[in-house]
Each structure stands twice: as C-alpha cells, then as structure tokens.
Amino acid sequence: MLWLGYLQWQLRNRRTIADPVLEKLDNIATMDAVLAHDRVAEDGTLTNPRRPDWPDAEYIVGNPPFIGKGAAMRSAFGERYLTALWTAHPQINRSADFVMYWWDRAAERLTEADTRLKRFGFVTTNSITQEFSQRVITKRLAAPVPIGIVLAIPDHPWTKATTDAAAVRIAMTVVERGVPVGQRLQIVAEHGLDTDAPMLGFAATSGRINADLSIGANAAAAFALVAxxxxxxxxxxxxxxxxxxxxxxxxxxxxxxxxxxxxxxxxxxxxxxxxxxxxxxxxxxxxxxxxxxxxxxxxxxxxxxxxxxxxxxxxxxxxxxxxxxxxxxxxxxxxxxxxxxxxxxxxxxxxxxxxxxxxxxxxxxxxxxxxxxxxxxxxxxxxxxxxxxxxxxxxxxxxxxxxxxxxxxxYTKSRIADPFPFPDATPDQRTVIGDLAEELDVARKDVLDTQTDLTMTGLYNLLARLRSGSAFDPVAHDQRQRGRVDILAQLHDRIDTAVATAYGWPADLSDTDIVARLVALNAARHAEEKAGRVRWLRPDYQIARAGLTALPLPARAEQIEADLPAAPLRKPQFPRDAIGQTAAVLADLRGGVGLTSDEIARRYAQGQKVRPRIAATLAALARLGHVAVDGDRHTLRRAA
Known part of the structure; x- marks a missing residue:
C-alpha cells in the first residue's frame, strides 16, 4: 500500500513514474503479521502462539484484510488458528474485528520505550467505531503511555470496488504517541464512486479525537448507570x-x-x-x-x-x-x-x-x-x-x-441504554410526556392497522421528506395523507419540547450541545451513585432485585433513592480523566452553596495542585449552562 501511494504521489506531482517502477524488494517480509508459532502439532494445534516481531520502522501503513469477526473469522481461518490468535493477543476481546489485531500491534509498537516508530495509519472497515472493536482503541488511548489519533475519517466510500461500491464503507486512522490535537474529516459529498476519478467533499473539524472517532464530548466514555x-x-x-x-x-x-x-x-x-x-x-x-x-x-x-x-x-x-x-x-x-x-x-x-x-x-x-x-x-x-x-x-x-x-x-444497549440519563421530571412533566407518547404509539399502530400498504419505515421516510422540505409527488402525497404524517411530526415535536423542558434545557439546542449535556449529566449521575444516591427508573422492581432498602420518597421525586455503601471519610483523589473531573465538580456544587475553584480544590487530596483543572472544568460547565457564575463563585443551575 505504501508503494502504491508513492506511485500515485509521483503521478500527481511529477506527472511521471520513476524508472524502474519497483526498486529494491529485499525489505519485504512474507509472514503472518499477527500470529507467530513454532510448529503445527499432529492434531492441527499451533504450538507456542505469540505476537510476531515486526520490522523496525518509522512509519507503518496498512490495509488489513476485511475479514470481520466471530463466525466470519472462524470460517476464514478455522477454530485452531482462532484459538492460537486469541492466546497470542489476550488483551483483545474476542468479538473485535480482525483488523484490530493490526491496529493494536501497531499501537503497542508505538509505545515501546526504544521504538523508532513515529506514526501508524490504517485503512480498516468502518466497524472499528462499533462497541467491541472500539474497546481496543479505548484501552490504548487511555493507557499509562497514551497515544492519540491525529487524523480520522470514520466513514469513507470504498471507490471503484464493485457495482454496489456506494454501500462499501471504510475508516481511516493515523495515530502518534502522546495526546495530540487531531483532524476529523467527514464526507459531505460523494460522486462518481464507480469511476477512476471519484469526487469527494470533506468537512474538517479539529480537537481531541475520541475512541469512536468523534470530536467533542466523549459519549463513549460514559458510565453505565445503576439506575x-x-x-x-x-x-x-x-x-x-x-x-x-x-x-x-x-x-x-x-x-x-x-x-x-x-x-x-x-x-x-x-x-x-x-x-x-x-x-x-x-x-x-x-x-x-x-x-x-x-x-x-x-x-x-x-x-x-x-x-x-x-x-x-x-x-x-x-x-x-x-x-x-x-x-x-x-x-x-x-x-x-x-x-x-x-x-x-x-x-x-x-x-x-x-x-x-x-x-x-x-x-x-x-x-x-x-x-x-x-x-x-x-x-x-x-x-x-x-x-x-x-x-x-x-x-x-x-x-x-x-x-x-x-x-x-x-442500537447497542450497553453503550446507549445503560448509560443514558433520564430527566428527573416533575409529576406534571411526566404526565405531559406520557400522554404525548401514548398518543404517538396509538396513532402509528392505528395507521398500520387500517392502511395495510404502509409500513413503519415508510411512515418515517415520509416524515423525513416532510422535514427536509422536499416535494411530494401524487403517490407520496396520498401516503402522507393516509399515514397522518403531519400529525406524526407534530407529536414528535411536542415530545422533543416536553423532554427538553424536563431536562431544564432550551428546546433549540444543537445536536452537539445535547450530547455534551447528556455526557455531563451522565457524569453527575455516576458521581451521585458512587455517593449512594440512585435515581431508580423502576424502584419497586430494581430495589428488591438489588437487595437494598428504599429511602422515604421525596414529595417530588419519581426516581427513588436507595442506600448504598458509604464512601470513606478521607479526602478523595481528584480524578485524572475529564469525565471524572466533571462528575466530581458537579457533585461538589450540589450542596447549593456557591464555591470557588480554590474551595473545591481543598476538598481533594491533591489540594491546590488540581485548582487549574477545577477552574477549567467550571468554565466549561458555565459555557454549557450547567453552572451560574457570580464573581469567583459558582453555583449549580436549577431547572425551572
């Protein structure tokens, strides 16, 4: 791949290719890049499986095989090879995509004490952003010797591949040692994917790139909630x-x-x-x-x-x-x-x-x-x-x-449902949201019961067309009418507004701001749960299931608290990660008394050493609207 890239560079910059086209080839090693072993036993077992040594290099560039995971790997390699591969790479979960064995090995080389390696880059399947493959990246980004992604394209077409090339998607990552500011490229336009000259349009954003190849609030680092x-x-x-x-x-x-x-x-x-x-x-x-x-x-x-x-x-x-x-x-x-x-x-x-x-x-x-x-x-x-x-x-x-x-x-429940923080709504807010949701559920089912040519996907395709402002041809217009699509849109809009109100947010927040606030709220809820307060969603079932004792129900709350083991009385350590720092600061402000960054710092074992980080966290929370500032004092905003 590196050689092909060099040839393309020559064509684009020199308009010609050097002669000879191929220079020395004695630096090419023919080997299994992710598994070494001594011999094959009589029963087919690979003895002494281990990670192979890779040639010393300053840069690693690759396009690992797009095999997949699980059954696809078993079909391609057989059970004995898989068993040896898992033995050689115990740090990689067995549900990760095969390409992650290359990614993790390169990351390991990048963090070795005497390494010459400066960067590595891979073209992989875009499944590396999914849960099990993402875990491999998460471990490496958060390791004691961290690495960082300097370039990420999470979703890119595999051009000139097959007649259905538009459906084949890949990801590209470039990684170096440390915690760099990275650039994320998002495809915003693509044309001519089946030609020799595809046209792609990119939108670039800069910042710390997360394990899911996003920039901004790190939703992938959210905690599963006991609630x-x-x-x-x-x-x-x-x-x-x-x-x-x-x-x-x-x-x-x-x-x-x-x-x-x-x-x-x-x-x-x-x-x-x-x-x-x-x-x-x-x-x-x-x-x-x-x-x-x-x-x-x-x-x-x-x-x-x-x-x-x-x-x-x-x-x-x-x-x-x-x-x-x-x-x-x-x-x-x-x-x-x-x-x-x-x-x-x-x-x-x-x-x-x-x-x-x-x-x-x-x-x-x-x-x-x-x-x-x-x-x-x-x-x-x-x-x-x-x-x-x-x-x-x-x-x-x-x-x-x-x-x-x-x-x-x-929809992966461990990444989406488990850490999702529900709003702490008032009884009136719960009633409003509940009534709208009941109406939505009944309306959709009534349409499908009476209009047998329509489907749930079809209704939401029409809703997407309505929201985009696209024109309706006569057939679609008829479906819109019979499907009550405008009522569907109205109900969703009202639910969105009511839920935003329950969270104490403006109704017109951007998508990015919504995620940022949910990440912060998840951190706050996690801190509450560590301190012994759980906002159960179904307290009658969950408290008994957990073998806990319910506390008296407050006048307003629907999410009941329960006793959890008490935290030690000595001063805690201020967290090192951004999510933990946000959770800690929010927990400190829940007492209702305005605090300075200096006063919060004195609550932690590190004292004034962590005051700059606390001040930065307070500033970020203020920008997001979670904290009110009065001089040098900060208080937690309360929803109206």
Missing part, C-alpha cells in the same frame, strides 16, 4: 429456527395440546416486524420446563422440537446448547423477571434506518434483533422517542456499512 440496571436487554437468541411456527402450525399444536400450552406457544416478533408489519409468527418457548416434563405433558410440542431443533443443536459447538437443546440458546434468564407483572414493554429494532420505539404486549416473545426495555409507562416511551435520546443513540452507535447514521445504525 438503569436490569431494565434493557436484547430478545431471545434461538440458535435454531425450528422454534418458530407459522400461525397454522401454532394453532394446530395448541389444538392438540393441554390448555397450559398457551404458556409455551406464544406470539413472536422479530426486528423486521417492528419496522414493517407484524408477520403473525409464533414461537415455542419451553423455558422453565425440563425435558421429561415437556415430553410427557406436551408430547406434540416435544415431537415438533425433536424433529426441527434437536438435529441443528446436535451439530452446535457449545455443549450447553446440545445438552439443553429444547431451550433457546440465550433465553435471557436474568431479564425475564423484569417483564413479570408488566402488561407491555418497549421494543426497538437493533439495526434500523429510523430509531422507532413502541409498546409491545408482554405476551409477545421478542427475537434477539429486538432491544427490549422493561418499562411500561408512557413517560419512558416518550423520553426514549425524543430527540435527546436519538442524538445520544447517534453518538454511541455504530454504522452498519452505510454512509450516514440515518441510513442505518445499530
């Missing part, structure tokens, strides 16, 4: 399609089985159903039944599973899947109790063009491509349907091979 614990999860991972029934199959099995079979054969919803129409599929959910009971009490159901599921499970590599073949691969044992006593829950498709959340009946079993929230109130649906949550989603999700988040993105 959200146990309330969201992906649906059931089946590990065999034989569990799924057509409506005719379900009705037949129910007709020839005891009445209790209604607790086993249930309606089933997949991710695609939530953005189209429900497909009227059913599923056999035998969780809680042992094999003998299932066979003797429900023989017809057992026979169906024996024919359609067991042959598939017998070939599965996982022993647990073979031994408990009649149970879903991942039956979500820890999440099921959260759905008890609920008549409905909130669901959203994991990968989608539009982020649409809706209520689902508790009798419905969700597929693993549905992210579920064990919340049944309109207020929660309204907050999750708001612009605030949408921008948080965009800041924390990964693209799924396309150019823009609104074209397709993945």
């Amino acid at each position: 959200n614990d146990g309330l969201s999860c992906n649906g059931m991972m089946l590990a065999a399609r034989g569990f799924v029934l057509t409506a005719a199959e379900a009705h037949h099995l129910l007709a020839i089985s005891p009445p209790a079979a209604t607790g086993i054969i249930k309606p089933y919803v997949g991710g695609a159903d939530l953005v189209r129409h429900l497909s009227n599929r059913w599923i056999i959910d035998a969780y809680g039944h042992d094999e003998t009971a299932l066979r003797t009490i429900f023989p017809a159901i057992y026979q169906h599973l024996l024919m359609t599921v067991k042959p598939v499970r017998d070939t599965n590599r996982r022993t647990a899947f073979k031994d408990r073949w009649w149970i879903f691969g991942e039956p979500r044992r820890t999440f099921r109790p959260a759905l008890h006593d609920l008549s409905r829950y909130i669901g959203t498709t994991e990968t989608a063009k539009h982020r649409i959340l809706q209520f689902l009946p508790a009798t419905t079993t969700p597929d693993h491509m549905v992210v579920c929230f064990a919340l049944d109130d309109g207020f929660s649906l309204g907050v999750l349907s708001s612009r605030a949550h949408l921008q948080w989603t965009y800041a924390n999700c990964g693209l799924i091979g396309v150019a823009r988040f609104e074209q397709g993105h993945r």
Whole structure:
C-alpha cells in the first residue's frame, strides 16, 4: 500500500513514474503479521502462539484484510488458528474485528520505550467505531503511555470496488504517541464512486479525537448507570429456527395440546416486524420446563422440537446448547423477571434506518434483533422517542456499512441504554410526556392497522421528506395523507419540547450541545451513585432485585433513592480523566452553596495542585449552562 501511494504521489506531482517502477524488494517480509508459532502439532494445534516481531520502522501503513469477526473469522481461518490468535493477543476481546489485531500491534509498537516508530495509519472497515472493536482503541488511548489519533475519517466510500461500491464503507486512522490535537474529516459529498476519478467533499473539524472517532464530548466514555440496571436487554437468541411456527402450525399444536400450552406457544416478533408489519409468527418457548416434563405433558410440542431443533443443536459447538437443546440458546434468564407483572414493554429494532420505539404486549416473545426495555409507562416511551435520546443513540452507535447514521445504525444497549440519563421530571412533566407518547404509539399502530400498504419505515421516510422540505409527488402525497404524517411530526415535536423542558434545557439546542449535556449529566449521575444516591427508573422492581432498602420518597421525586455503601471519610483523589473531573465538580456544587475553584480544590487530596483543572472544568460547565457564575463563585443551575 505504501508503494502504491508513492506511485500515485509521483503521478500527481511529477506527472511521471520513476524508472524502474519497483526498486529494491529485499525489505519485504512474507509472514503472518499477527500470529507467530513454532510448529503445527499432529492434531492441527499451533504450538507456542505469540505476537510476531515486526520490522523496525518509522512509519507503518496498512490495509488489513476485511475479514470481520466471530463466525466470519472462524470460517476464514478455522477454530485452531482462532484459538492460537486469541492466546497470542489476550488483551483483545474476542468479538473485535480482525483488523484490530493490526491496529493494536501497531499501537503497542508505538509505545515501546526504544521504538523508532513515529506514526501508524490504517485503512480498516468502518466497524472499528462499533462497541467491541472500539474497546481496543479505548484501552490504548487511555493507557499509562497514551497515544492519540491525529487524523480520522470514520466513514469513507470504498471507490471503484464493485457495482454496489456506494454501500462499501471504510475508516481511516493515523495515530502518534502522546495526546495530540487531531483532524476529523467527514464526507459531505460523494460522486462518481464507480469511476477512476471519484469526487469527494470533506468537512474538517479539529480537537481531541475520541475512541469512536468523534470530536467533542466523549459519549463513549460514559458510565453505565445503576439506575438503569436490569431494565434493557436484547430478545431471545434461538440458535435454531425450528422454534418458530407459522400461525397454522401454532394453532394446530395448541389444538392438540393441554390448555397450559398457551404458556409455551406464544406470539413472536422479530426486528423486521417492528419496522414493517407484524408477520403473525409464533414461537415455542419451553423455558422453565425440563425435558421429561415437556415430553410427557406436551408430547406434540416435544415431537415438533425433536424433529426441527434437536438435529441443528446436535451439530452446535457449545455443549450447553446440545445438552439443553429444547431451550433457546440465550433465553435471557436474568431479564425475564423484569417483564413479570408488566402488561407491555418497549421494543426497538437493533439495526434500523429510523430509531422507532413502541409498546409491545408482554405476551409477545421478542427475537434477539429486538432491544427490549422493561418499562411500561408512557413517560419512558416518550423520553426514549425524543430527540435527546436519538442524538445520544447517534453518538454511541455504530454504522452498519452505510454512509450516514440515518441510513442505518445499530442500537447497542450497553453503550446507549445503560448509560443514558433520564430527566428527573416533575409529576406534571411526566404526565405531559406520557400522554404525548401514548398518543404517538396509538396513532402509528392505528395507521398500520387500517392502511395495510404502509409500513413503519415508510411512515418515517415520509416524515423525513416532510422535514427536509422536499416535494411530494401524487403517490407520496396520498401516503402522507393516509399515514397522518403531519400529525406524526407534530407529536414528535411536542415530545422533543416536553423532554427538553424536563431536562431544564432550551428546546433549540444543537445536536452537539445535547450530547455534551447528556455526557455531563451522565457524569453527575455516576458521581451521585458512587455517593449512594440512585435515581431508580423502576424502584419497586430494581430495589428488591438489588437487595437494598428504599429511602422515604421525596414529595417530588419519581426516581427513588436507595442506600448504598458509604464512601470513606478521607479526602478523595481528584480524578485524572475529564469525565471524572466533571462528575466530581458537579457533585461538589450540589450542596447549593456557591464555591470557588480554590474551595473545591481543598476538598481533594491533591489540594491546590488540581485548582487549574477545577477552574477549567467550571468554565466549561458555565459555557454549557450547567453552572451560574457570580464573581469567583459558582453555583449549580436549577431547572425551572
């Protein structure tokens, strides 16, 4: 790749290529770049697997193989190679993309004490911004010997590749040692991708580049909140399609089985159903039944599973899947109790063009491509349907091979749902938001029930066209009318305004400011939880689940506190990371008394050494509107 780049440079700058085209080639090493081993044992095992030595260099440039992860890596390399690779690279999580083994090895070389390496740069899949691959980058950026990204293009077309080249997206990163100010390039225009002269337009921003290749508030560093614990999860991972029934199959099995079979054969919803129409599929959910009971009490159901599921499970590599073949691969044992006593829950498709959340009946079993929230109130649906949550989603999700988040993105619950800070709303605010969300949910479902040619995705495509000001042709105009798209827009606008009010924010904040405020609020909530205060979303369920004792409910609060272990009395250390510093300063200001940076510094073990960092944090919070300044004193702003 470096040589090809040099040839292109010659053409662009000299208008000619040097002769000979290829110079000396004795510096090319033919080797596996990410795995070395001694020999192959008789059983195929690679002995003494380790990271290989790389040639000494000042710059590393590469285009690692676009293999993918998981099943794709296993198919390409086989189980023994993967086992050796994981043994050689224990610091890399096994769900990371294959390209990350190159990225991490180069990062390691960059931080070695006697290294000559100045920079490295890679062309990779744009999946490096997704959760498991991003973890590799996060570790390196936050290491004791840090590295920093000096150039990032998180999403770039792979030009002149195939007839569908526009759907192939890559990322580019350039990295050096230290904590540099980087430049992030965003594609804003692209033309002629299938030609020899593609035209790309870039918009550049500068600043500290985060592990998710963003600049600004580091949403990827947000903390999972105890307040959200146990309330969201992906649906059931089946590990065999034989569990799924057509409506005719379900009705037949129910007709020839005891009445209790209604607790086993249930309606089933997949991710695609939530953005189209429900497909009227059913599923056999035998969780809680042992094999003998299932066979003797429900023989017809057992026979169906024996024919359609067991042959598939017998070939599965996982022993647990073979031994408990009649149970879903991942039956979500820890999440099921959260759905008890609920008549409905909130669901959203994991990968989608539009982020649409809706209520689902508790009798419905969700597929693993549905992210579920064990919340049944309109207020929660309204907050999750708001612009605030949408921008948080965009800041924390990964693209799924396309150019823009609104074209397709993945909702990863650990990065989006777990750290998302809900507003501490008043009862009146909760009612307003809840009523609007209930109306939104009913309105959409009513349209889809009566207008069978429309889909949920289709409604939101029309909504996007309406918001962009694009013209409607006669067909689209008719769909707009029948789909009540203008009502849909009005309800979303009112939800956005009501949720902003509940947060105590202006309704016209920019997308960037919304994310910055949510990052700061997440840090504040995390600090509260460390100090023993948790704003539970479902206190009746969560407090009992955690084995804690509820404190008396304040007159206004809906998010109940609970006792947690007390913090030590000695002066704490002021955090070294920006998120922790923000959380600490916000916690100090919650007493309601105006404080100076000097007074806050005296609360920490480092004393006046950290006063400049505290002053900088206070200034940033003031700019974001979280802190009011009166002379040299700072107080926390309270929402009206």
